[in-house]
Amino acid sequence: MLTCRDINERSSEYLDQQMSFMQRMNFRMHLMLCKHCSRFMRQLEAVVHTLHRLSPQQSTSEEQLEELVDKLHQDPQA
Ligand SMILES: [Zn+2]
Structure with missing residues (x-):
């Protein structure tokens, strides 16, 4: 079974x-x-999904995704 950490x-x-x-x-x-x-x-x-819609030519890079993951973690409203 995966842990929450694995998921992140x-x-x-x-x-x-x-x-x-x-x-x-x-x-x-x-x-x-x-x-x-x-x-x-x-x-x-x-x-x-929003990112893809804004720039459909570009696929989301690994770094962008990681940045987003970090942001979501830091945002207390998330
Ligand atoms: Zn979990």
Whole structure:
């Protein structure tokens, strides 16, 4: 079973579809059981979606995603 820490660390891999089928299943399983992580991933997905819409030519880089993850963690409203 993945931990919340795993989810945070691998969220960009998940969004970039860089995971194997089994890894994704484990990831989703955790999201189903953990409210905190499912909320976190929803927010992250929403932000990434917005970024893609603003600049559809550019794919979101790993660094951008990591920056977003950090921002979400720091924002007390998130
Ligand atoms: Zn969690």
